[in-house]
Amino acid sequence: MKPSAAITPRPLTAPHRRSLQMGLLQWFAEFQRPLPWRQTTDPYAIWLSEVMLQQTQVATVIPYYRRFLAALPDIPTLAQADIQTVLALWAGLGYYRRAHQLHAAAKQIVAHHGGKLPADFLQLLKLPGFGPYTAGAVASIAFHQCVPAVDGNVLRVASRILADDRDIRAASVHKSLRTAVGGWVVKENAGQFNQALMELGATVCSVTSPRCDMCPVRPVCRARAAGRQMDFPVRRRPKAKRTVHLAALHIRDAQGKYLLAQRQNGALWAGLWELPAVPIAVPPHTLRPIIRLARRTLGLEISSARSAARVAAVIEHVLTHMHVYVYIFNCSLRTAQTSPHAARSPAVRPHAARLPAAHPLPPDSPYQALAWLADPARVPLSTLARKQFAAVSAASSD
DNA sequence: GACACGTGGCT
């Protein structure tokens, strides 16, 4: 059977929902791991554990959690502590923004909430470092609010229970699953229920080898019923990187200055400088076909005297979403354009215009400015641009 | 929606 199109899975039936709730709570009561933050009802301690556990494994967190709580046992103490002290306690855990935000939130709590965590999901969400997960976890575990706490484990568990064939990586699917799980939460026992779901994901419903034989939720799991527990969650195959070819122009004036181009704001590499380049469909052999493109998209009149010039260097650069090949040509401008002249295009920014001899650009150019620069290192360069200059200087020293 | 952010563990 062809996999169905990605649609919102139908909700659990009421009997299945009740079976899930009871099975999970009983299982959790019996089999939960005795973790330090499960021995407390202090909202601050619970908050601290939730922040430390973000993208960080339980075993790593435990010693940091103990040490931090011993040194800074409550919110006022944390709020008064020097940030250096906080960071020293966090050192080695990673994601240091969490420590800054924890500290900032403590200060806000002292200033605006009398030193106590607000006992409400939406209030918590306003504090630094509280996203939907942490606000849900603290609201339900510390304050018994009936809200879901959906982390990576819960996403996986819910995806399997519902046999959800949508891409688990999409934020829209996270949101949809948060809503679904919100309908499962046991009102009187929200904190226990949420922790049970996470614990199930961490210890039974694992990524690579779900142990369905010991799963309390097996009777309601649609993936298991179909014998397809390994088919969920569905992860979109990372899109194949598209390949982009660029012809870049290595142009120097009589003083040896480089002609550089500054990327448009909002574009890839926004505001950074590089050799002026034009996109081309296929790897080029000679400069000839580039000349017309340069005139149209860069406003540059390339001399046709060297139109048979070959590629001087090839750069390869890989980004998250594309594979870039840059073919560098050594070329020169027609004489009229090599002489300095003032910027007159509105596309040229004032500071660029102060640079010696900026060039005007067509309105739809991928660049916001062109300028002659003696030393490219003095302007911000993308990694790709650094490769360009490395290649150019290597080629010219041959 | 795509990325950056840190570190450790696993296949």
Next chain:
DNA sequence: TAGCCAAGTGT
């Protein structure tokens, strides 16, 4: 081994 992933958030 080169990714992938772990109790995510902010931009």
